[in-house]
Amino acid sequence: MNYKKIIKSDILDTISKIADENRYEIFVVGGYVRDSILKKKVKKDIDILVLGNGIEFANLVALNLKIKIQVFKNFGTAMIKTKGFQIEFVGARKESYSESSRNPKIKKGTLSDDLSRRDFTINALAIRLNGKEKGELIDNHNGLKDLNSNILKTPKEPIKTFHDDPLRMLRAIRFSSQLNFEIDKNDFECIKNESERIKIISMERINDELNKILISPKPSIGLNLLDKAGLLKILIPEISSLHGIEEVEGKKHKDNFYHTLQVLDNISENTNNVWLRWVALLHDIGKPKTKRFSKKNGWSFHGHEFVGSKMVNNIFKRLKLPLNETLKYVKKLVLLSSRPIVLSLDDTTDSAVRRLVYDSGNDIDDLMTLCEADITTKNKFLKDKYLNNFKIVREKIKVVEERDRVRNFQPPINGEEIMNYFNIKPCKEIGQIKNFIKESILNGDIENSYKQAYNLMIEKGRELGLKND
Numbered sequence: 001m002n003y004k005k006i007i008k009s010d011i012l013d014t015i016s017k018i019a020d021e022n023r024y025e026i027f028v029v030g031g032y033v034r035d036s037i038l039k040k041k042v043k044k045d046i047d048i049l050v051l052g053n054g055i056e057f058a059n060l061v062a063l064n065l066k067i068k069i070q071v072f073k074n075f076g077t078a079m080i081k082t083k084g085f086q087i088e089f090v091g092a093r094k095e096s097y098s099e100s101s102r103n104p105k106i107k108k109g110t111l112s113d114d115l116s117r118r119d120f121t122i123n124a125l126a127i128r129l130n131g132k133e134k135g136e137l138i139d140n141h142n143g144l145k146d147l148n149s150n151i152l153k154t155p156k157e158p159i160k161t162f163h164d165d166p167l168r169m170l171r172a173i174r175f176s177s178q179l180n181f182e183i184d185k186n187d188f189e190c191i192k193n194e195s196e197r198i199k200i201i202s203m204e205r206i207n208d209e210l211n212k213i214l215i216s217p218k219p220s221i222g223l224n225l226l227d228k229a230g231l232l233k234i235l236i237p238e239i240s241s242l243h244g245i246e247e248v249e250g251k252k253h254k255d256n257f258y259h260t261l262q263v264l265d266n267i268s269e270n271t272n273n274v275w276l277r278w279v280a281l282l283h284d285i286g287k288p289k290t291k292r293f294s295k296k297n298g299w300s301f302h303g304h305e306f307v308g309s310k311m312v313n314n315i316f317k318r319l320k321l322p323l324n325e326t327l328k329y330v331k332k333l334v335l336l337s338s339r340p341i342v343l344s345l346d347d348t349t350d351s352a353v354r355r356l357v358y359d360s361g362n363d364i365d366d367l368m369t370l371c372e373a374d375i376t377t378k379n380k381f382l383k384d385k386y387l388n389n390f391k392i393v394r395e396k397i398k399v400v401e402e403r404d405r406v407r408n409f410q411p412p413i414n415g416e417e418i419m420n421y422f423n424i425k426p427c428k429e430i431g432q433i434k435n436f437i438k439e440s441i442l443n444g445d446i447e448n449s450y451k452q453a454y455n456l457m458i459e460k461g462r463e464l465g466l467k468n469d
Contacts, residue, residue, distance in 0.1 A: 004135030006036040016130040025051040027126040046087045054091035119168045121146045150181045158190040166197040170209040177222030195230040203320040214277045220261035238285045266373035279333040309335035340371040344389035353400045361408045411437045412453040422466040
């Protein structure tokens with residue numbers, strides 16, 4: 001069968017012509033081929049395999065197109081960007097690995113060598129890009145069969161593939177989650193046996209794969225596989241610790257591991273924000289440390305949000321995830337994760353809603369999305385009831401916001417105005433006055449207006465012994 005349709009594009013036609021003119025044999029390989037055959041939306045990242053010097057050929061292409069080229073000599077690759085495409089060129093090669101590193105020693109190789117070194121058979125498919133047999137599919141490892149059977153399998157013996165480069169264990173799970181493919185049984189057994197070897201991989205590489213798992217259509221597939229393979233307890237033991245159901249005197253609590261995966265899948269139907277998905281994954285991590293049983297009330301997890309938000313620090317540092325505003329965002333939403341639930345159950349005061357809006361700031365909508373995803377009951381009556389309660393909370397938030405404007409607000413009176421009015425230098429009383437004004441607005445004692453805040457400043461200042469001399 002000829003696959004010319006897959007490689008039919010202006011840029012590939014141009015590169016094909018350059019290869020013919022300079023007597024190179026070139027092939028399109030990897031994800032572009034895989035996704036095209038699967039009829040998925042194809043990314044504009046194209047890998048081109050060159051029989052010969054890949055960097056040398058890439059230079060010819062860049063010269064012909066009059067564009068810049070990036071060369072990565074250590075990896076033997078070069079890259080160009082043109083017309084929205086990112087195209088990487090690499091010469092055919094074979095690899096050998098040492099015990100302590102996933103970085104291979106590279107030697108010049110044949111087409112067969114290069115395809116056999118790839119991670120999975122579905123990524124070891126190549127389409128000839130030029131010459132008389134242009135469009136021919138090269139399938140040395142039954143990749144097309146595995147693609148049609150939704151199977152992930154290594155071209156070589158799985159023990160060698162995963163031992164040589166342990167990152168491929170995570171890639172197997174990531175592809176399984178992204179494509180909803182099943183990992184070959186022998187391959188998965190090898191992943192379980194080699195799981196400890198993941199420790200030689202850099203955290204930057206690991207968190208990149210974890211993020212891709214979390215952003216897949218149904219992340220629970222990947223998380224379940226990470227758990228069964230023994231990788232989850234190595235990488236994020238806090239999630240593994242959620243496993244299990246305890247029973248005392250006939251009273252049980254739910255399995256918080258599977259609950260968490262359901263929340264993650266639920267939220268993934270409504271957002272592609274990977275960090276909000278991280279919040280869903282981590283929102284209950286404080287429960288194992290706060291689990292208590294009482295004869296009167298059964299199981300409780302009081303304060304798990306506070307404990308969990310503190311645990312986020314260590315997880316982000318260990319995995320080398322962003323420690324800037326992203327960390328603050330995740331910590332904040334984990335800390336606030338139960339607040340809207342409380343509001344949905346009680347006859348909520350405007351003051352409680354104002355405080356939630358103030359504490360959440362611009363992330364109030366994400367927080368509500370999390371709480372709605374946290375409804376995992378299979379009882380339709382209860383599910384509809386809880387969702388309706390959150391709908392009421394959203395309406396209250398809208399009313400309070402429009403009226404009181406407390407999202408990310410700063411007290412209308414600043415420290416300089418307080419110092420000028422009372423003719424004082426910086427002191428603790430200034431902070432006390434500002435905080436009193438803020439609390440008064442949040443409590444609803446005064447409106448969020450300059451005039452009322454100004455009058456309250458005078459009143460509170462006098463109470464503290466300050467005078468307007």
